[in-house]
Amino acid sequence: MDSAPDHSKDATRQLARLIIASRFEDLPESVRHEAKRTLLNWVGCAIGGSGHKTVNNAIAALLPFCGPGQASLFGRREHVDILHASLLNGISSHVFDFDDTHAATAIHPAAPVAPAILALAEHQPISGRDFINALVVGIETECRIGKAVTPSHYEAGWHITGTVGVFGSAAAAGRLLGLSEQQMCWALALAAAQPVGLQEMFGSMTKSFHPGQAAQNGLTAALLASKGFTSSEQPLEAKRGWFDVMSTKPNYSALTEESWEILNNSYKPFACGLVVHPVIDGCLQLRNAHRLTPDAIDRVDADVNPRVMMLTGIKEPASGLEGKFSVYHAAAVALVEGAAGERQFSDEAVRAQATAELRRRIFPSVDSAIGKVQARVTITLKNAKRLVAFVEHAVGSVKKPMSDAAIEQKVFGLADGILPSDQIRHVVDLCGRADQLDDAGEIARRSAKA
Amino acid sequence: MDSAPDHSKDATRQLARLIIASRFEDLPESVRHEAKRTLLNWVGCAIGGSGHKTVNNAIAALLPFCGPGQASLFGRREHVDILHASLLNGISSHVFDFDDTHAATAIHPAAPVAPAILALAEHQPISGRDFINALVVGIETECRIGKAVTPSHYEAGWHITGTVGVFGSAAAAGRLLGLSEQQMCWALALAAAQPVGLQEMFGSMTKSFHPGQAAQNGLTAALLASKGFTSSEQPLEAKRGWFDVMSTKPNYSALTEESWEILNNSYKPFACGLVVHPVIDGCLQLRNAHRLTPDAIDRVDADVNPRVMMLTGIKEPASGLEGKFSVYHAAAVALVEGAAGERQFSDEAVRAQATAELRRRIFPSVDSAIGKVQARVTITLKNAKRLVAFVEHAVGSVKKPMSDAAIEQKVFGLADGILPSDQIRHVVDLCGRADQLDDAGEIARRSAKA
Numbered sequence: 001m002d003s004a005p006d007h008s009k010d011a012t013r014q015l016a017r018l019i020i021a022s023r024f025e026d027l028p029e030s031v032r033h034e035a036k037r038t039l040l041n042w043v044g045c046a047i048g049g050s051g052h053k054t055v056n057n058a059i060a061a062l063l064p065f066c067g068p069g070q071a072s073l074f075g076r077r078e079h080v081d082i083l084h085a086s087l088l089n090g091i092s093s094h095v096f097d098f099d100d101t102h103a104a105t106a107i108h109p110a111a112p113v114a115p116a117i118l119a120l121a122e123h124q125p126i127s128g129r130d131f132i133n134a135l136v137v138g139i140e141t142e143c144r145i146g147k148a149v150t151p152s153h154y155e156a157g158w159h160i161t162g163t164v165g166v167f168g169s170a171a172a173a174g175r176l177l178g179l180s181e182q183q184m185c186w187a188l189a190l191a192a193a194q195p196v197g198l199q200e201m202f203g204s205m206t207k208s209f210h211p212g213q214a215a216q217n218g219l220t221a222a223l224l225a226s227k228g229f230t231s232s233e234q235p236l237e238a239k240r241g242w243f244d245v246m247s248t249k250p251n252y253s254a255l256t257e258e259s260w261e262i263l264n265n266s267y268k269p270f271a272c273g274l275v276v277h278p279v280i281d282g283c284l285q286l287r288n289a290h291r292l293t294p295d296a297i298d299r300v301d302a303d304v305n306p307r308v309m310m311l312t313g314i315k316e317p318a319s320g321l322e323g324k325f326s327v328y329h330a331a332a333v334a335l336v337e338g339a340a341g342e343r344q345f346s347d348e349a350v351r352a353q354a355t356a357e358l359r360r361r362i363f364p365s366v367d368s369a370i371g372k373v374q375a376r377v378t379i380t381l382k383n384a385k386r387l388v389a390f391v392e393h394a395v396g397s398v399k400k401p402m403s404d405a406a407i408e409q410k411v412f413g414l415a416d417g418i419l420p421s422d423q424i425r426h427v428v429d430l431c432g433r434a435d436q437l438d439d440a441g442e443i444a445r446r447s448a449k450a
Numbered sequence: 451m452d453s454a455p456d457h458s459k460d461a462t463r464q465l466a467r468l469i470i471a472s473r474f475e476d477l478p479e480s481v482r483h484e485a486k487r488t489l490l491n492w493v494g495c496a497i498g499g500s501g502h503k504t505v506n507n508a509i510a511a512l513l514p515f516c517g518p519g520q521a522s523l524f525g526r527r528e529h530v531d532i533l534h535a536s537l538l539n540g541i542s543s544h545v546f547d548f549d550d551t552h553a554a555t556a557i558h559p560a561a562p563v564a565p566a567i568l569a570l571a572e573h574q575p576i577s578g579r580d581f582i583n584a585l586v587v588g589i590e591t592e593c594r595i596g597k598a599v600t601p602s603h604y605e606a607g608w609h610i611t612g613t614v615g616v617f618g619s620a621a622a623a624g625r626l627l628g629l630s631e632q633q634m635c636w637a638l639a640l641a642a643a644q645p646v647g648l649q650e651m652f653g654s655m656t657k658s659f660h661p662g663q664a665a666q667n668g669l670t671a672a673l674l675a676s677k678g679f680t681s682s683e684q685p686l687e688a689k690r691g692w693f694d695v696m697s698t699k700p701n702y703s704a705l706t707e708e709s710w711e712i713l714n715n716s717y718k719p720f721a722c723g724l725v726v727h728p729v730i731d732g733c734l735q736l737r738n739a740h741r742l743t744p745d746a747i748d749r750v751d752a753d754v755n756p757r758v759m760m761l762t763g764i765k766e767p768a769s770g771l772e773g774k775f776s777v778y779h780a781a782a783v784a785l786v787e788g789a790a791g792e793r794q795f796s797d798e799a800v801r802a803q804a805t806a807e808l809r810r811r812i813f814p815s816v817d818s819a820i821g822k823v824q825a826r827v828t829i830t831l832k833n834a835k836r837l838v839a840f841v842e843h844a845v846g847s848v849k850k851p852m853s854d855a856a857i858e859q860k861v862f863g864l865a866d867g868i869l870p871s872d873q874i875r876h877v878v879d880l881c882g883r884a885d886q887l888d889d890a891g892e893i894a895r896r897s898a899k900a
Binding site for chain 1: 503504507508510511512514515516517518520531532533606607608609612636639640642643644645646647648649650651654655656659660663670673674676677678679680681682684685688689690691692694695
């Protein structure tokens with residue numbers, strides 16, 4: 001989106017103007033490319049999470065009330081109305097906490113936006129170009145509003161992906177519905193009236209409910225506005241508007257300054273908390289450079305930031321979930337299997353003999369000189385040779401992004417066992433040329449079980 | 451609900467216990483009677499609002515995505531899934547701002563609760579006794595939580611009927627679904643994660659969207675919890691829980707003290723916000739006592755509580771809806787037409803010449819010595835005579851309640867022209883003996899157009 005002068009008295013209208021003026025033609029190539037990476041990563045997460053108990057329970061509760069089968073559920077057979085598809089695919093995509101992250105705001109940008117516009121694209125004809133533009137404008141909208149209220153909003157206890165994500169969904173869906181400037185103001189207001197999510201719900205199924213419900217609420221907001229359902233035209237900036245109620249000292253200039261927040265989006269290569277990613281990265285670097293096998297390894301020493309031992313200090317994980325909180329398991333499984341995807345944090349992976357044996361030869365040491373995004377991994381081989389890797393920025397961060405090929409690999413790993421491999425290949429291909437598709441709905445249709 | 455000791459560390463669980471232990475057998479007769487008055491008044495509002503543009507626009511936007519015709523829309527022909535019925539009937543019932551009010555919290559208790567459980571009662575067998583108990587427990591839940599966060603929550607800018615109403619819907623629906631104590635905690639947590647409504651949206655269609663969406667969100671919360679969808683078990687009292695995020699200095703004892711908040715529910719004789727009722731009452735008293743005609747009036751001075759000007763300060767309303775937020779219009783139309791029903795807040799009534807002229811001679815003055823339920827109306831006649839009415843409690847308040855017959859009259863007035871009069875009579879009768887019905891769903895079925 002282009003920049004515009006800051007007028008805090010007219011903030012919503014200015015934002016609405018940027019949204020409705022957005023066009024694929026005006027997107028830099030780097031932005032288009034990043035949008036397709038974001039899309040592909042999200043699609044993999046949505047398929048990968050589709051069999052999770054969280055999704056099963058939500059479907060068991062809501063399926064009897066769903067509307068016509070207008071939209072696909074990623075990785076599943078059911079088809080439901082576009083509102084419930086937004087909710088359920090949004091849940092599915094966040095359930096592993098493996099989706100994209102906008103580090104400056106802590107928003108997971110795709111989860112509230114992508115499911116709403118993918119569902120819409122199954123219901124009405126939407127070209128790939130319009131779809132990619134809507135995805136970008138949705139992400140820009142939520143990340144800009146998120147930046148405007150950072151840090152006070154998150155610090156107050158809100159789960160920003162749900163509370164701010166709803167604006168992204170409303171903006172993206174509203175753009176595709178062709179809302180007028182006034183209707184877009186109303187859509188943003190209807191979004192403002194429906195924040196979803198408190199951090200208190202972290203650790204329960206409700207965490208992934210937040211972005212799903214935000215997707216549904218934003219789509220509802222856009223649909224209502226498109227039929228003349230009126231709302232405030234100053235929902236953000238009014239005296240008792242969203243900024244005032246939900247934040248302190250909002251930074252209005254974040255709304256309209258010239259930047260592409262999607263270029264600051266990042267994707268996780270490993271299916272666990274970011275804190276342990278540098279160690280995994282170091283292990284994989286050494287494994288790949290020296291073609292290491294576990295039986296060649298005598299011991300692994302890792303110098304780590306203190307947070308690593310605070311958050312991932314479990315020595316003998318009893319389950320896949322505990323494995324995500326074990327630097328011992330993370331390092332061992334990365335060296336044994338050459339990966340640290342969702343499969344490497346399954347109950348089976350935690351119990352696998354080779355990994356369990358190597359786990360006892362992992363020796364982390366806290367070093368406060370090691371930064372939060374750093375680690376030093378030293379592997380001593382049985383032949384006494386020592387290999388050292390110092391990780392300055394873990395792979396997957398904005399400074400050292402995952403390659404396109406690595407994201408594809410991640411998606412294959414997530415979808416494996418859920419969809420046939422030729423179908424996964426086809427979905428990956430559709431995402432890679434999403435902006436050239438005549439019918440963006442094809443991405444969603446092909447992501448369901450046949 | 452019975453009282454229980456206050457433990458702020460266990461607030462949600464205690465509330466959940468009270469909810470799941472509630473039984474019709476334990477309700478005092480006065481509570482049962484008030485519940486039926488609340489129900490009847492709500493049904494009248496839902497039928498009366500059913501043809502409003504707000505409802506039409508919402509249906510136009512959402513009907514293509516609705517599920518099977520499980521539940522009726524009051525006063526209309528369409529049948530939709532129970533979630534959308536909750537939303538749409540909730541909107542319909544609040545669109546005239548003519549529904550019930552719990553003055554201590556400013557919550558409209560029935561709008562978020564009644565549509566959810568009436569829809570549920572069409573979908574599964576629910577006796578009249580269980581239905582009335584659920585209505586009461588829903589209202590107790592929302593009003594108690596509302597009391598606990600009054601005044602800070604409302605003062606922050608939230609529309610409490612939507613933000614707190616969602617708890618009422620979750621509690622009532624959850625009670626009917628037979629949730630366990632843990633599930634009820636989850637349902638309350640899923641409700642806490644989905645507040646709806648900012649006061650900034652007052653004066654637009656979104657105001658009535660708030661209780662409707664709260665009804666839908668609460669029902670969704672209860673349905674999810676019933677299928678094992680987990681959430682926080684301390685959503686209210688946790689460090690970053692709902693009380694902390696949404697209020698300051700919550701009063702925990704309000705949650706469990708022995709009281710029946712439904713006995714403090716009140717029904718409006720006038721079709722606008724309660725805040726302006728004392729002024730209307732004063733105007734009508736003087737008009738009736740002195741047989742005033744508008745051309746005899748030089749000016750009208752009204753000493754009012756500060757909230758009157760905060761909430762109803764629109765000087766020149768451009769529509770009937772804006773007229774509801776104009777103390778100028780409310781006073782003028784009451785003096786011109788001798789009434790302040792829905793008809794007096796139509797677009798035509800706002801444009802009528804005599805009212806528009808008198809509106810410019812209405813002079814409200816804020817006086818902080820005037821209580822929220824009070825007003826002093828001073829009419830200066832063209833012959834210089836001054837007439838004064840001091841209203842201590844407006845008609846329709848708990849201190850000066852509408853009679854059962856007056857509520858029935860109001861319902862007939864609201865439903866007239868929408869349903870045939872024998873059908874209205876039948877619906878009024880069903881509400882009057884709601885607790886004796888074998889099938890509470892009958893109330894909803896009979897309230898739809900044949």
